[in-house]
Amino acid sequence: MASPSEKDAAATFDPLRPKLVRVAYRMLGSVADAEDVVQEAFIRWLAIDRGAVREPEGFLCRVVTRLCLDILKSARRQRETYVGPWLPEPVVEADGDEDLDDITLPLMMALERLSPLERAAFLLHDVFGVGFEEIAETIGREPAACRQLASRARTHVHAARPRFQMPRERGLEIASAFFAASRGGDLRTLQSLLADDVTVHADGGGKKPAAMEPIIGLDKVMALHARLARILAKQGSRLVRYGFINGLPGFVTIEPDNTLQTTALQLEDGKIAAIFVVRNPDKLRHLTGDTVH
Structure with a gap:
């Protein structure tokens, strides 16, 4: 049975879980890895003084991003030895569900060619609307450097965006x-x-x-x-x-x-x-x- 502290932590965390999984999946291209990262973020959420966190969503997004950056360092080496073409794990939308962040499979493949920091800056800013000051705190770079990272990433992924939206x-x-x-x-x-x-x-x-x-x-x-x-x-x-x-x-x-x-x-x-x-x-x-x- 969950303790009152765990229930309190889950009450804040669970509504944010879908967004955190989306952030992690866009970073990693793996459903299982994304879910593992978000669960690790929850464990860390349980262990801290949550009363001192003014913005849980921003805090947890930073935790998830940092965990993803750690994984990407090893994942990149693994993909260098992958047999045949590498594609992200497929996510099949539920009936009536529509992805609102417009990250299609070709775009995810373009993201795969970016450095981990470029990917983080682009996704956090262009997809999830995070400001560069907060991104700087998340990835340990100056805001101006984060702006440059996102700009370089944007140039690389621009060609992967669909030319027009078909019904x-x-x-x-x-x-x-x-x-x-x-x-x-x-x-x-x-x-x-x-x-x-x-x-x-x-x-x-x-x-x-x-x-x-x-x-x-x-x-x-x-x-x-x-x-x-x-x-x-x-x-x-x-x-x-x-x-x-x-x-x-x-x-x-x-x-x-x-x-x-x-x-x-x-x-x-x-x-x-x-x-x-x-x-x-x-x-x-x-x-x-x-x-x-």
């Missing part, structure tokens, strides 16, 4: 058409959905079959789907659900090798410009409950 319903229509054509072997329809410079990024983490390098260009992507069509003709792909995955329209499936898989589609000018597939089972463990039946 969500239209995005899901394209995802549905792509699923039907790719799984049904309708290569003519499939080709009509793809941009000339379409790319495929598949993350199997060395644990499930996946391309070891991004596949670039319409001809190569069509050749890939021609091969997949022959496999799928014998063993079908089972649709679990459509939805938005890291801000992009897509779907969750069970593939012929009984692999749970997410597919997210980046759309530009009404065409599919990039296909992001996650097959690494370590990155899909959190997809339970209403997401997978």
Whole structure:
């Protein structure tokens, strides 16, 4: 049974937990790591003199960011030895839920190329609206340096932002058409959905079959789907659900090798410009409950 002190701490902390998880996930690209960081922040929250904290939200955001920066130092080394393309863990939005901070999967991949401090400054300021004075206190730099960090990050991620916002319903229509054509072997329809410079990024983490390098260009992507069509003709792909995955329209499936898989589609000018597939089972463990039946 929780003590009165723990209940008091949780009463302040629990309403902030969703935002803190979002901060940590945007920093780390891992649902499990984000949840671990936020739980560690709660343990630290229990241990301090909470009455001396004037702004719990700002304080806890700083704690979470610092914990993430510590993890990023080791995570960067781990990703240097990662097998195949690395993609963030997929987050599938619940029905009726919409991500309001506009961090899509391509943007998260752009963030991955930033230094940890650049990532922290950009996310805290541009996404979560934290002032540079507070960011300076969080990451141990002067406000002017934090402003420069965020500016450099903004330049790097600008190209990853969508050119325009397509209505969500239209995005899901394209995802549905792509699923039907790719799984049904309708290569003519499939080709009509793809941009000339379409790319495929598949993350199997060395644990499930996946391309070891991004596949670039319409001809190569069509050749890939021609091969997949022959496999799928014998063993079908089972649709679990459509939805938005890291801000992009897509779907969750069970593939012929009984692999749970997410597919997210980046759309530009009404065409599919990039296909992001996650097959690494370590990155899909959190997809339970209403997401997978």
